[in-house]
Amino acid sequence: MTIEVIGAIATAICLLVGAGFTLVGTIGLVKFNDSMTRLHAPTKVGTVGVGALLLASMLYSLTYNYGSAHEILIMAFLFVTAPISANFIAKVNIHRRSCETPPEPPKDDTWGTLNVPDADKAVSNPVNATQS
């Protein structure tokens, strides 16, 4: 077993794991029937799926030519930005009332997204606005 063979096998395993997780993520996106539960599958499984694919890319470049470190950066930026996009989609769902109403917070008046000034109430709630 030379280094090349070990590297190739490790790369292949990482590619398979990454592709498998990505597949499960997309299955979840199609299967669930509610916008909040749909959010879970791609945002999470995506991190390990993409992580394994990037690891495969690093292993490949380490085995066959000079090493590459761009993947670490991609990973870091992905980990920083993925929660923010998930948070925004969740906030849009709460704002449009397209999910179950969240419980009231124990200490404060309401949730940040639902906290709109009285003057904007008619605009902010699309359901009521279309009915009235």
Place this chain on the structure above:
Amino acid sequence: MISKAFYWLLPHPMLTLLLALVWTLLQNDVSAGMVVFGLILGIIIPWSTSAWWPDTPKGFRMGKMISYSIMVLWDILVANIEVAWIVLTVSNEKLKPAWIVVPLELRQPEAITVLAGTITLTPGTVSADLSDEGHSLLVHVLHTDDPDAVRDEINIRYQRRLKEIFS
């Protein structure tokens, strides 16, 4: 006097190091010239933008943050497998999604951001919203039989550690 001059030149020493590291990684090869250029960027960028930065968080513990990151990485791996299992085996009718409210003991915005990011990255939970005065965090859980247990786990596993890090 010396420390004042140091903080005037380097308002955010960690940011300087981080920018130099990111620059070196972007170049994809470690040479002295690139490291020096990265350090120059790391000094110029925080210095020229320091007027717009809020106060630096005081009492940040780097060592504990690193061990926390390793623990979170491990949790992400384990919990990804759990969510993949839920996606493949639990049918839509049996799925029990739930909202949970996590009371926040953390007060610094940076600490709350790290906690919310951790909750979203560890699968099964997405942090959705903050209450209007920042005393509780709204979290959506994909599938759980016992929402209170999830809340307690977040409190014990993440919030307590973050409180030590940002003390």
